[in-house]
Amino acid sequence: MPFSLPDLPYDFGTLEPVIDSTTMQIHHGKHHNAYVTNLNGALEGTGLESKSIEHIIGDLAKVPDAKRGAVRNNGGGHYNHSLFWPCLATPGAGGGGEPSGSLANAIDSAFGSFADFKDQFSTAGATRFGSGWAWLCMGEDGKLCVCSTPNQDNPLMKGVVDCPSTPILGLDVWEHAYYLNYQNRRPDYIKAWWGVVNWAHVAENFAAAQG
Numbered sequence: 001m002p003f004s005l006p007d008l009p010y011d012f013g014t015l016e017p018v019i020d021s022t023t024m025q026i027h028h029g030k031h032h033n034a035y036v037t038n039l040n041g042a043l044e045g046t047g048l049e050s051k052s053i054e055h056i057i058g059d060l061a062k063v064p065d066a067k068r069g070a071v072r073n074n075g076g077g078h079y080n081h082s083l084f085w086p087c088l089a090t091p092g093a094g095g096g097g098e099p100s101g102s103l104a105n106a107i108d109s110a111f112g113s114f115a116d117f118k119d120q121f122s123t124a125g126a127t128r129f130g131s132g133w134a135w136l137c138m139g140e141d142g143k144l145c146v147c148s149t150p151n152q153d154n155p156l157m158k159g160v161v162d163c164p165s166t167p168i169l170g171l172d173v174w175e176h177a178y179y180l181n182y183q184n185r186r187p188d189y190i191k192a193w194w195g196v197v198n199w200a201h202v203a204e205n206f207a208a209a210q211g
Contacts, residue, residue: 132174
């Protein structure tokens with residue numbers, strides 16, 4: 001099959017109490033795995049099976065009409081979660097705190113300060129109606145920007161989203177990402193989530209987006 005479920009870079013319970021073990025098992029083993037299975041099924045016979053996920057979702061117009069919705073939803077789900085997992089770590093393994101170096105400088109340049117960035121990003125996640133994602137991205141102008149997308153859309157989907165760009169950090173605000181611990185308290189989930197952001201990995205994504 002062209003795509004497979006990536007292993008988590010940590011154990012299911014590693015991120016507790018911010019994200020509980022049961023949520024991680026369901027989120028990774030059920031939800032993400034279903035996106036992979038459904039994506040592989042939708043790609044059969046399209047001629048796109050050998051393409052990267054970035055290529056496929058970045059040019060959805062080349063996906064046959066009958067398969068486009070399934071590829072958009074499941075391809076987005078696979079890409080989004082594959083970006084999400086390694087951007088998390090415990091404080092002992094580099095999670096939390098603030099970024100440093102060129103990423104910190106870029107955040108300050110784009111948003112004024114790290115605190116202002118956190119406020120804007122948290123608002124994007126908290127106010128996303130229904131299910132979706134908040135993103136920190138490298139815009140087409142080379143500057144960092146914050147946006148949110150519904151469902152499993154993401155900023156790589158040019159022609160589909162309002163903020164075409166390259167994601168370097170994503171926050172899943174679907175209820176399946178937090179409901180067991182936080183119920184309907186999405187802002188509490190977002191506040192706690194900052195304590196497990198792996199800024200070293202986000203900096204790697206930032207460097208890759210710069211080319």
